[in-house]
Amino acid sequence: MLREIKFFLTENSISDTSNFLKRVWAEQNGMTLATSINSVFETLTMSNIDRKAIISIVIDKLDSWFEISKELIDSLNKFDINLKVQLLGNNYLNNINNKNRSLIFFFDKNTNSSSTKLENHLFQLEKKYPNEEFFLISNVPALSFRKAFIYIYYQNNLQSIPKDFIEKDRKKIFILGEYKERVASCLFKEIATSTIPSLLTLDNTGNVVELKKTGSSKGLFIFPDRMLPAQRAFQARGLDLVNYLNRINLGLDVLVFGPKNNDLSKIKTALNSISPNVHVTSLLKGKSSGFYRAIRFSEKLIRRFGFMLEKSPPITFKQRSDMLFTDENVNFLESVISKGNYDFIIVTGSWFYPIIERLQNKHRIKIICDTHDVFFLSDEHVNSYEKRFFYNSKNEKRRELKYLNAFDHVVAISKSDKEVLEENNVKNVLVATGGFEYAYLPVTDLENKNQFFFGFIGTGNNNNQIALNHMKRTWLVWILEKNPLSQILLAGAICKTELAQELAQNYPQNIRLLGFIDNLSDYYNAIDIALSPIMMQGGLNFKTVESLMAGKPVITSEIGARCVAGCFGVYEVETKKSFDSVYKLLEGYINGWTEFSCQIQQQAVNDFNQESGFNELVKVIESIDTSK
16 A cells, blocks of 8 residues: 655755655665655755655555654654645555445644643544544644544644645544634635535544634625635635635624525535534525516526527526515525625625615614626626627616615725726725635656647537537647647546537547546646637636636736736737747746746746635724724
8 A cells, every 4th residue: 555745845844854854764664665665865955956855655564654754744844844744645545435334524723731731532432423434634643543543734824734634535634733713714615626625623521513714894795696605706706705705703604595405505604614603595586577578588588599609598687686686685684684794795796786775774783795707897798708689788887886876895805806896986996806825736757848738618508519619610729730749638627518528529639538527636747738718808817817817827818818827837829929929938848847837836826825815895894993
């Protein structure tokens, strides 16, 4: 059974650590393993490294890790090394997944005094689950506990829990120790993208209970959808906002208008892991007027016979607002606000305003609108792509601007959205991009310097099909003209569309369909350059930012470049001439690709971390006068 461990070490500690590891593994496992480690360190030391490097070490005997783990940690601490065990080898991971073990996370500030506490916790879990197999991730060694495969993940910063352990088919996840709320916030987003999480802990009497966030609440976040699993961009953004504001102790409760099924109670329990109080209710949908329903019915008929990509026209701003505006929804919101004594409310979507309007004057609460999308921006492209035959964009824009100016503050997801809103006289606009640390990956060099591996990832929605069709007609042709051996990897639900299937059939040597990707790192590790042709303006393209966080340059359209203007590694392509220029530029980086990728990633990390991404919003919340 193989166990691969990757240590992140700084350059000035490599030499001392090399001597220590060679000595330890020579004593424990013989010279064969020590020799292989020696070659890794020598290769790393010989290269001129001015960044964090990755060292892989394979341990072929599990017992050896138990015996040397504490000595390893103590020695690395003496060298002032930030040790991060990031990944187990594929063979071992496959074994974990097949066994379907439960996970235990234990993190404490004082590792020496916490060993006994951890042993007690593990003893209780072993007693309660005698037939269960556990996998422990901890910064405290527990060498006497043999049932859990001990995996030491030692770091000063708990922001990046190893993603490789967070699998959809894991049984249970236990969060223990002083840092359980911090660990939960780090884990939550990784788990919530694929399922509704269930995080467990032990109470003071040793009983297993659902993990619950503690603390007082200052604000309420209203989300007009299920939120979990966070598989869509606006769901992930909402979750990110709730998670971050609670992690910095601003105290944000959640109100979810969710589905009419059993998922509601699961969503409530899951969100309680990161939010002090969670309220859920089934969304009772209202109806538009007969006039608007007649228009929508007519458009459906025309689109059906007009061979549109989607038979139903996109829902309008007015229709969204009508759908939410019911007496039941208003009354439920009123009951939550009355009990909460909140200083501020954040709502997702300006079309939510008619519900808020009834309550705005009754309660002295600041109301902040998180736009995520600005509808009248995308309307500029609706008629050309969506064939909206009876759509009055001027009336829709007028209504949206009216609602936006009724809020105390408006949150734009990108600088380009803020500029457009201010050009249309919307007041008190701030930017909150959110955080994208989850997409950070160690940069890798080109696998093959004779060809580029391009990547396109997305769902199967209409916008992505339009983008893929644009790529088929232009970029794909230009890429293959430059190098007929080029590979283009398509990932996500877009692979199920007829267009993607057609491309794979017509270009079997160049187009690969990866399908749904469980782990983003698998996709970004497989590509060199991201393709992101954005055809409709508005918002922030998450795929673009994720690519930059992984150190991948992005080729995009003029519209796609607006929301990330000024970011290094983003290249705008509209014509064959501009593509040729960008391709030549990227070829010039081939021999220094690692350094080039690091530059891209570093700026992305600076621009799109949670702290900077929510900085303006946090300042606004902290400035709110809490006196009633």
